Amino acid sequence: MRFAPRLITSLLGPLLSTVLLTACVSVGLGSEAPAQAHYLLADTAVPAAPAARRAQPLVPALLLQALPADAGADTAALAYSQRPNEFAYYQFAQWTERPVRRVPRLLQQRLEARGLAGAVAMVGEPARADWLLTVAVDALHHDVSTLPGQARVALTVELFDRRNRTRVARRQFEASVPTASATAPGAAAALSAALTQTFDALVPWLDTELQRAVAAAAAK
Numbered sequence: 001m002r003f004a005p006r007l008i009t010s011l012l013g014p015l016l017s018t019v020l021l022t023a024c025v026s027v028g029l030g031s032e033a034p035a036q037a038h039y040l041l042a043d044t045a046v047p048a049a050p051a052a053r054r055a056q057p058l059v060p061a062l063l064l065q066a067l068p069a070d071a072g073a074d075t076a077a078l079a080y081s082q083r084p085n086e087f088a089y090y091q092f093a094q095w096t097e098r099p100v101r102r103v104p105r106l107l108q109q110r111l112e113a114r115g116l117a118g119a120v121a122m123v124g125e126p127a128r129a130d131w132l133l134t135v136a137v138d139a140l141h142h143d144v145s146t147l148p149g150q151a152r153v154a155l156t157v158e159l160f161d162r163r164n165r166t167r168v169a170r171r172q173f174e175a176s177v178p179t180a181s182a183t184a185p186g187a188a189a190a191l192s193a194a195l196t197q198t199f200d201a202l203v204p205w206l207d208t209e210l211q212r213a214v215a216a217a218a219a220k
Contacts, residue, residue, distance in 0.1 A: 040188075061129035062210075066134075067134050103155070111206075129162070149178075156172045168216075175197035
């Protein structure tokens with residue numbers, strides 16, 4: 001059976017993309033198995049260029065709680081996607097810590113640097129607070145639908161007044177950063193940059209919403 005050149009090209013396109021993505025992290029030296037690489041998801045703004053710290057905290061303490069995450073964020077493997085709602089994982093690349101745990105910790109550090117609260121603690125740590133911020137990782141993957149791709153991060157955060165068990169604010173933050181290459185190292189670097197962008201938008205929003213909530217609570 002003979003195939004027209006145009007048909008062959010259309011068939012080979014998706015296959016070549018998959019081969020390139022796999023080869024970039026699976027080629028070993030000689031007969032040895034490829035080395036497993038581990039990448040640190042980071043907030044690139046801390047400590048390089050921390051935001052201006054508040055002169056006075058808005059509240060004595062703030063609790064952070066991680067919520068169930070997108071499947072790609074609840075694994076140590078780095079996820080990539082060639083088509084909408086389809087995900088795969090780089091074979092020989094992992095995060096040092098699952099993003100569902102790492103992201104709230106990084107946000108805790110950013111909030112401490114900003115000085116929004118006298119203390120910022122994770123739920124389960126020995127701390128008491130009237131205010132709670134929940135963090136859900138909705139997306140964290142390398143979109144390679146068009147090479148070399150985009151790093152995509154989405155977080156949903158909700159602020160609660162624990163004294164009366166009411167939600168006072170909610171918002172989703174999204175960021176996309178072009179990757180330098182369709183590789184695991186390129187994806188890891190761009191995902192850290194995208195996460196930093198979500199924090200850059202999230203922290204001022206939280207500052208405003210927490211001020212508004214504290215003022216409203218004091219007026220009652």
